Every structure is written in C-alpha cells, then in structure tokens.
Amino acid sequence: MNNDIKEVLYSQEDIKAVAEKLGQEITKDYEGKNPIVICVLKGAILFMADIAREIKTYCELDFMDVSSYGDATESSGEVKIIKDLDTSVKDRHVLIIEDIIDTGRTLERLVDLLEHRNAASVKICTLLDKPERRVKGVSPDYVGFEVPNEFVVGYGLDYMGKYRNLPYVGILKPAVYENND
Ligand code: 5GP
Ligand code: MG
Numbered sequence: 788m789n790n791d792i793k794e795v796l797y798s799q800e801d802i803k804a805v806a807e808k809l810g811q812e813i814t815k816d817y818e819g820k821n822p823i824v825i826c827v828l829k830g831a832i833l834f835m836a837d838i839a840r841e842i843k844t845y846c847e848l849d850f851m852d853v854s855s856y857g858d859a860t861e862s863s864g865e866v867k868i869i870k871d872l873d874t875s876v877k878d879r880h881v882l883i884i885e886d887i888i889d890t891g892r893t894l895e896r897l898v899d900l901l902e903h904r905n906a907a908s909v910k911i912c913t914l915l916d917k918p919e920r921r922v923k924g925v926s927p928d929y930v931g932f933e934v935p936n937e938f939v940v941g942y943g944l945d946y947m948g949k950y951r952n953l954p955y956v957g958i959l960k961p962a963v964y965e966n967n968d
C-alpha cells in the first residue's frame with residue numbers, strides 16, 4: 788500500500804498540529820453557539836475525529852454522506868445525498884468538516900441545501916484545499932493545508948475505496964490510476 792505513494796505531503800504529526808490550531812480558532816468563534824459539526828462521509832472521518840477533540844466548547848456532531856465522484860478522479864457536478872443528517876439545522880450554527888475542496892461543486896450544493904433549511908450560519912473547515920481547481924465561488928473558513936493540483940490519498944481520502952486508512956496524506960503514483968482507467 789505504501790509503495791503506491793509517490794510522495795508524503797503531510798504526516799500524522801503535521802495534521803495533528805494543524806487540527807490543534809484550527810480547533811483553537813473554532814473554539815473561540817463558536818463559544819456559546821452550540822454548533823452542529825457535520826462530518827462529510829467518508830473522507831472527513833479522520834479529520835473530524837481530530838477536530839472534534841480540539842473543540843473545547845459545547846457542540847453536537849452529525850454525519851452526512853454525499854456522492855459526487857463515483858470512482859473516478861474528477862468531480863461530475865452531480866451531488867446525491869446518500870445519508871442525511873439526523874438533526875434539524877433550522878436556526879442552528881453549522882460547521883461542515885470536509886476532507887478536500889477541489890472544484891467546489893460538492894460544497895456549493897451542500898451549503899445551498901443547509902441554507903435552504905434555514906441554518907443560522909454555515910461555515911466550512913477543510914483539511915485540504917486545492918484553490919487552483921476552483922470553478923465555484925465557495926471558500927472555506929478554516930483550511931488545514933493548500934495542496935498542489937495532484938491526486939492525493941490517505942487520512943480519509945480514497946482512490947476506489949482504498950487508502951483511507953493511511954495515517955498521512957500523500958500523492959498517489961499516477962501509474963496506479965492510469966492502469967485502472
Ligand atoms: P469537488 O466537488 O470540490 O470537486 O470535489 C470534492 C470531493 O472530491 C472531495 O470531497 C473528495 O471526495 C474528492 N476529491 C477531490 N480531489 C481529490 C483528491 O485529490 N483526492 C481524493 N482522494 N479525492 C478528491
Ligand atoms: Mg469530501
């Protein structure tokens with residue numbers, strides 16, 4: 788599995804440090820607001836666990852699964868809700884936790900949906916941001932790292948369901964997906 792990685796970009800220690808820093812900002816910004824912190828499945832699960840532990844004020848956790856990718860490496864623009872939230876977001880402050888923002892299509896749809904449901908506010912926290920690739924006007928409020936325009940895996944991010952369990956973020960060797968396309 789490690790042999791499929793061209794280069795490690797962020798180690799577990801790097802990610803822990805960034806989660807601590809973002810957790811402090813989030814704690815300060817959400818003090819007294821009891822936000823709903825939403826993990827976008829499945830990519831954000833590891834980062835969600837890190838961020839949640841660094842939020843030192845009351846909050847609730849919920850989970851949502853949306854699909855935009857299938858098994859390819861390019862976003863389709865179609866977003867389907869696979870699993871919806873258990874909690875109503877009406878009049879609640881919402882913080883979305885994402886693994887990566889690429890074109891921004893998935894997030895744009897998700898933010899629209901939560902605003903349509905009358906959330907009091909909707910903010911985004913993402914482990915990785917690929918600003919070069921943005922086609923939609925979404926911008927994250929909390930960003931772990933800006934990444935180059937390469938296909939990355941690990942720490943929740945997959946390629947065809949694999950590599951989510953890698954304890955770091957790395958660039959997948961192009962040979963791995965070229966062989967499958
Ligand atoms: P967007 O709609 O912003 O283009 O795509 C967002 C979703 O695409 C992410 O939540 C993630 O599932 C997937 N994605 C985008 N870029 C990458 C990448 O470099 N690696 C992996 N594994 N998934 C990606
Ligand atoms: Mg995601």
Ligand code: MG
Pocket residue numbers: 830856944945946
């Ligand atoms: Mg994926």
